[in-house]
Amino acid sequence: MNFLLEPLTYQFMQRGLFASVIVGVLCAVMGTYVVLRGMAFLGDAMAHAILPGVAIAYLLQGNLLVGAGVAAVIVALSIGLFSREGVVKEDTAIGILFAAALSLGVALISSMQTYAVDLSHILFGNVLGVNSSDLWMIAILSFMILLTVGLFFKQFLVISFDPVLAATLRLPAELLRNLMLVLLALTVVVSLQTVGVSLAAAMLVTPAATAYLLTRRLLPMMLVSALIGALSSVIGLYLSYYLNIVSGSTIVLTATAFFLFAFLWKRIKSKQ
């Protein structure tokens, strides 16, 4: 028991735990769409594309989340713009923007004095550095994103499963797709501090992919995914505390372990 409670005597651990659980759940829920719509590459790209926004905010000593948010929304909408009407294929547009934004971000960060430390925090997260105003911001943004997903559950289901039905139902498919991109971008922004941009993509894909193996309806898939996301965050954070490893890595590796178990279980079950 002491083993579990001891880390929580530190306030930064409490905040870190809250933040990672919220982010774990959020990423896992949005990740359901990422997995089902084949947007894994997009999620990865989005995560790296916010780097210049973060760097600029850092240089101007503004709020990192705000900088990241602005960058993410710009990137999400420009991917939509470049790939509209099929001028450039979507994955090509993503590839170009992803590389450009990442380079710009690294260029900006490399001009800073404390380059190495800052870059590693941005890339891999620094969950123990979450202060209480960060935590509030993470909580409020996450709540809003999840609320939006709940409100548009039916619409997102239709545009993901059957775009033609969406057209016959006269749903504003383009608007809904853009909304989903913006939600995805905001999710990445929120996860910046706990798992960092490099590992946010993993938290978007791994829990949802695990849940996909275990369920056969969308809502259960989301809930199982959220549970795995939350558990990975908690276990990962304890591992990080006791093994003295970067928390982003332990969280993602825990999620990966869940995936491997689910994968093996499924294989064994299908052979019976």
Added chain:
Amino acid sequence: MTHTPHRLEVENASIGYGEKIIMRDLSFQVPHGARVAVVGPNGAGKSTLFKALVGILPLKSGQIIIHGESLGTHKDCVAYVPQREDVDWRFPVTVSDVVMMGRFGQMGWWSQPSKTDKQIVRKSIEQMGITDLADLSIGQLSGGQQQRAFLARALAQEPHILLMDEPFTGVDATTQEVTFGLLDHLREKMVTAIISTHDLNLAASRFDLVLLINHRLIAYGTPQQVFTRENLASAFGNSLLVMENGMMLVDECCPPEEQFTIND
């Protein structure tokens, strides 16, 4: 929707992707309750026409009028049964989830399925003879059962116009008969059905009207009017073989040259 089913008019419609025009200057009218077969060689623009009728592919020129008003004015009066290749069968939804989607148009954006919605879904599933399968994932069904699930969805939509893209290709005899049973049922409700098919015998024997196209209108009318030697020759060109006793064969063995569209 309480207004009575009316008719569908396509006026001088040109349809295409980007710079390419797949279908040029197409005009035809379908009276309400009619059953129309859309026939033509591979790549003739059948799926393209359907995409335009559904509203996912905007017209380059001309217009589509439903019940005297342009396409899109009416919400949810067109139901579409997609080709099997166009559906992601690994998506985590059950048969009843799929059928319930047919009710979303009438449900309102933020409301939950009502008792009526659930009842309509149950009845539609029952009518397609797949009640036992209602809680299975769509990926677990056979091809014919999958098609029946989508037919049940179209039924739950309570459409005025039903569009089906190649529903008779690669399905078992039961599904084919269930499909025609559904079409008979819909005809009583004066629902117009527009169906593309490769099967010219079915088109000739079980449809009121035939629309023969090959990037443009070749002929439109009753099967007898449409299936003449001249019309078939101008639609199918070299793949038409006329025998001495007047029998005609359409040979479409070989995969089409994919020069016109993606996905057509």
